[in-house]
Amino acid sequence: MHVIEFQGPDAKPVGSKAAGNPVAPISEMLEAKTLLVNNRPVLLATGPYVLATAHLMEQDALLWHEQSAGLYRWNQLHAVHVQDRMLEPSGLLLYKVQPNEGEKAEISGEKVTSNELRTRLLEFRAELCKAGLKQVRRHLSVRISGGQSTFQHQLVKGMVADILTTLYMAETLPEDRFLSANPGLPSVRVHAWIHQELDEAFRQIQRLGGGFGFLRHGVSAYTYAGQLVKNMLLPAKEEY
DSSP states (O other): OOOBOOSSTTOOBOGGGGGSSOOOOHHHHHHHTOEEETTEEEEEESSSEEEEEHHHHHTTOEEEETTTTEEEEGGGEEEEEEOOGGGGGGTEEEEEEEEOTTOOOBOOTTSOOHHHHHHHHHHHHHHHHHHHHHHHHHHHHTOEETTEEGGGSHHHHHHHHHHHHHHHHHHHGGGOHHHHHOTTSOHHHHHHHHHHHHHHHHHHHHHHHHHHHTSTTTTHHHHHHHHHHHHHHOOOGGGO
16 A cells, blocks of 8 residues: 655655555454463354454464364364455455365364354454553654644543543453343343444544554554454344
């Protein structure tokens, strides 16, 4: 992607540098949230798609196939790499997968559960939101409006407070005895609610970023990856 810098007569494409500081290593954020079983990473496929990174694939990743409720080795799968230019800055890889005909899953017992893997991806999405907020804060803090840092304006501070409230809810979810342990409240509904709140937090971050927020190498790298996670984890429409 080329972005034109208009600050002088010798304007020329400057690529990702026009988006300010490079985004934080999104691939490393996913790797930090990935469950390991016998030192092998476990990826989650709730439907036909799964997110990975080159480093995870090098570690002989396993796949938890939610429909089969079991683990598959990668060589048991038909996997097609999906090309997506919007994912390039993030270092994430998107695959469309399905078990090969006749292959049986290796049931893992209590080592892996869909809920744990879903929770880890929800936490990953919250980390993306946090990183996007950090990027916007750095972007606005050096800009002056009305004689003060743009980041110090009351409207901006109010939007940031809303985002931080959502992040607090997402981070405390595993410890919330009512939300995560109430037998009458399925965890899938709790997760869906948090994802909806994160949607609004990401929208606020995009607004705060202005034009900077919509550059492929800017805040949008976090937003796009986060939306992809949500799309992968969506339950049936009537439950969402």
